Amino acid sequence: MPSFEGCLALQTLNLSHNNIVGQIPVTLGHLPNLHSLDLSSNNLTGQIPSALAALKIGASSFANNPGLCGQPLPRCSPLEPVSSHINKPVIIISVAIGGFVILLAFTACIFFWRKGRATVRTEEESLPRGSIKTSSSLPVTTEQLVAGTGGFDERNLIGVGGTSKVYKATLTNGLVVAVKLFDWSTNAEKANYFFQKECETLGKLRHRNLVRVLRTCCNTEMKALVLEYMPCGSLENLLFEGDNNGLSWRMLLNIALDVAQALVYLHHECTAPIIHCDLKPSNIVLDEMYIAHVSDFGIARILEPGVSSYSASYFRGTVGYIAPECAAFSQYSIKGDIYSYGIVLLCMLTGRCPTSEFFWEQGVEMHTWVKQFFPDKYEETLSKNLRMDILVSDKVEEALQLMELALSCIVKDPKQRPTAQQIIRTLVHLKSSKTLSLSNQASQSSHGSHSIISVQSSKESSMTVFHQDQEIQPL
Ligand SMILES: Nc1ncnc2c1ncn2[C@@H]1O[C@H](COP(=O)(O)OP(=O)(O)O)[C@@H](O)[C@H]1O
């Protein structure tokens, strides 16, 4: 069955009576606009993904699929019931064969685990002392990475960055990973530098909104990071590739929260603050639940204890996203990341990239263009999808406040920019707020001049939020 990954505008899907076999892809439950689904009378098997169950689609949509189970159908049983007409000798033989197979699998696991550990040790020992610390010891050899990517075949290429190429690899045990291969051939010194840097920072970090390093691979043939595979690609792919018309309100807010959570961790919860230095949509990747993970720590910097900024000897960052004090004076602080975060928010709100031709033609930078419309006509700057979605779901006031937050992140004076914690507070407030209270607040605020489209208490969006609701607590 196709995954329908990326079909963000899909609202209705009827695949009934099609003899479709296999499992329902998890991605189907994460299409932001899907509200009507009919998969009845097929040969689908396995558990109905929980995200689909959350969409509150009735049991009739899954009916006549003999192998399908889980909400809204009856629960899946861990073991199929043994039919009463099977006689005892058959059961005994089955148990004996089962036991033998389990024993064989257990022995094989121990064998491969020991072999894997040996590989991990050899590769890590070849690195400078103390520079590598993998988050887990995924047992994989260089040969397995080569085989798993089809010899780094272009067909498995899922991303190209400034310093590396990223491939999808399927390992022998079926695990799918991303292999970030540093471009060793053209500039070995540069490749080594970025590889070491990323190992030193990302390799030591662990947070649900950061990409996880599963293994490092460092030998004479290659320098690579084995990363958790993110099936939904980068935020850049999502925003700027294909004929995309922008994110839905719910998806935007979730991604904004995910990235802000990562920043709170990096800036305030690590032993020493870590500045990412290159926050942008291509360095934010999305898992199968569209949960955002910050990646690419090639130019990140761990601050010395008690120090709030540092001067870089060369330009770090990306034009369009880099804060003015970093670009002009090479002064890097956590507030530089907040500036980049503000630009990422503007990208999500407008559906536009700061370096797009559109702004060249307008003769202004993205943030100047947005400010020209803010606050009275701010809706004109929103992406097509978002504009429609906030009208339908009655979130016009919230979108205005989010735009205001984005603009507060990109003020010139770094001290005036909010902290990541303050950003979270605003986002949590926006996510949980009802239109009535916000409208009332807004009418008393400094932006009293803008039109309040609705003063009715909005019903919560009919779409169920599928992640973070349980985890984010107002600070
Ligand atoms: N874990 C991952 N899963 C899926 N795609 C990824 C993953 N990591 C990176 N990518 C893709 O590869 C691109 C380049 O990766 P990145 O780490 O930014 O490399 P660079 O340091 O060379 O810029 C990303 O923009 C993204 O599209």
Ligand SMILES: [Mg+2]
């Ligand atoms: Mg990158």
